[in-house]
Amino acid sequence: MDTTIATPLAAADPATHATNAPPAIENASRRQFVQGVTGLTLAFCLPASATLAAPAGAGKLAATGGAAAPPFEPNAFLRIGADDTVTVISKHLEMGQGTYTGLATIVAEELDADWAKVRIEGAPADAKRYNNLFWGPAQGTGGSTAMANSWEQLRNAGAAGRAMLVQAAAKKWKVPAAEITVKDGVVMHAASKRKERFGELVADAAKEAVPTGVTLKDPKDFRLVGKHAPRKDSADKTTGRAMFTQDMQMHGMLVAMVAHPPRFGAKVQRFDATRAKAIKGVVDVVEIPSGVAVLALDTWTAKKARDTLTVEWNDTNAFRLGSEEILARYKEMAKRPGLVAHQAGDTDAAFAKAAKKLSASYDFPYLAHAAMEPMNCVVARTETGCEVWNGEQLHTGDQYALAVVFGFKPEQVTIHMLYAGGSFGRRANTKSDYVVEAAQIVKASGTKAPVKLVWTREDDMRAGYYRPLFHHALEAALDAEGRLTGWRHRLVGQSILKGSPFESMMVKNGIDAVSVEGAANLPYAIPNMTVDLHTPDDIQVPVLWWRSVGSSHTAYSTEVFLDQVARAAGKDPVAMRMDLLDKHPRHRGVLKLAAEKAGWGKPLAAGAPGTRRGRGVAVHESFNSYVAQVAEVTVDAEGKLKVDRVVCAVDCGIAINPDNVRAQVEGAVGFALSAALHGEIELKDGQVVPGNFDAYPVLRIAEMPKVEVHIVPSAEKPTGIGEPGVPPLAPAVANAIAAATGKVPTRLPFSADDLKA
Structure with missing residues (x-):
């Protein structure tokens, strides 16, 4: 049955595509529409606000013989x-x-x-x-x-x-x-x-x-x-009944697309919209702070017209560095001490007395969020303020940002939260970028029609925000018995929090807490430790939290380096971690469980001729949850890597929905492995190179390993599970690669050239 929810609407003004009443959703099951099912349509006249805020599946209303009780x-x-x-x-x-x-x-x-x-x-x-x-x-x-x-x-x-x-x-x-x-x-x-x-x-x-x-x-x-x-x-x-932003259809609604500058910091110098305005269905073309927006009657028309725009960009204040130049600058900065994020004991003395010293550095690229649903948002002016529909992640921040654009009080901004097709942090943008962009289009055009802003995948990839590029340099000191006595960890990378509403709470003495999380709170019992940070302030690439935030890179550097220390000390990686985690029972609990379930210490079955096999481990706490993972890999003579199996143990307190805990950890493994194998946002001359999944591949199903998830029984309060499965994956795989080949990957994503026999 095809069910539609509708509200009575005033007639639209064809000149402005405006209505004199709040817009309403007319939503039919996408699946049933595609199947061509002809059925009964039920129309209910409801208050507009109730209809607009109705959740997925709200079209099913029970018929009653009279007025229902409130x-x-x-x-x-x-x-x-x-x-x-x-x-x-x-x-x-x-x-x-x-x-x-x-x-x-x-x-x-x-x-x-x-x-x-x-x-x-x-x-x-x-x-x-x-x-x-x-x-x-x-x-x-x-x-x-x-x-x-x-x-x-x-x-x-x-x-x-x-x-x-x-x-x-x-x-x-x-x-x-x-x-x-x-x-x-x-x-x-x-x-x-x-x-x-x-x-x-x-x-x-x-x-x-x-x-x-x-x-x-x-x-x-x-x-x-x-x-x-x-x-x-x-x-x-x-x-198909679930309501996402792209499903929104309203009477008189316009669709907007924006031509964004190819470099961060560039502005519109001038533009020619003659060809765009000649396309049937185009309603307006306006300049906004983030580019030039085309408003049309549908998405395809908006895209066609947007692509015909001739825009001259003013690059006077544009960012012009490439990824390799940024990384080279970071490596120079790492040669001198930064701001101290954590200090324990006397690190200099430990290194002065060391019987053996080790050092290593690791490089991490910019990463896109690349959620299934690119950014989008619907904004409509009303007589008393404005209404917004989207997969809303940062309600209060977006509400205040929209109020500033329109000159409203925040309470005059009504936000209706729809489903979101992924986010990984992208929709929780402290700058409210795409939401503000939609509002600026409405304001600049003067339209009274609801406007749906649609970003293509290329917009999402090139005009979006990224996990920051980071460089890590680590050193370890061992005594004559192979005990780890000293640890230095220096990080260089952009701050996510600087300039955000969270800066006053989470940036202390120049240290961005999320830059060093997982490094400054390293749980291992190392008596002498220094962690310091350089935060460059002249890199204009927009950065944002990415699934597991700082732990997405700190877990890799600390866990891979610790394996190198274990090999140098002649110790088993699991045994060494267990010794160093004596005062951290929940870390030890997941590590022990993962190792047992993975058969740690037992030889792996031989691979095909010419291949090398190895097993690696990593353990990490993020968002108050504890996850250990053991990865098994096969590497062929040409350096082609196959992750065969990942065994996970998780302690997230009470598992409210165990099935969902397993699903989230399995998904985190796939997400993290996708980044480890393929993820890199490369910049050249200030421009983002990849524009779609052809140049920024995501994990294919054939690359997905067998994943086992074991949940530690717990009476503790529930903690997070959406993100904590990400950090241990890449280091566990890297440690497995080192066990198989003797080569330690120091730069992500993994490169076949680095792993050849």
């Missing part, structure tokens, strides 16, 4: 309808990481809801109700904080709803509340054999006072947490 809403995170539907309001973005399912599980567990009747709705931008508790007065998703900051909050939300339903039933049945039980959305009293569904009690429950304190479940009584709970977004994504 829903029961005990708090900002829970709504129960008379039809027994339990709606969990998610303050966090679902971008494929399983947030919707995890948050729903927490609420449904304490509520004792019927999982089949639980649905999820994205929260609007409202930091007063939906702030990220780890971020203070700001709403947003990132840093693998969704489950961690919501755990107790949502348990209490579910428990409060349950208590009110129980109290309503107790009064209605005139029985003690203590004798009432709840299971799968049914409230029951065994002695009197009374029972009612949630929907039958909502009217009475709504009259109860919200409890100020509730009793939470003992974990031994969990029925959903830690068990199999099917994902809540899978069906809509499979059938």
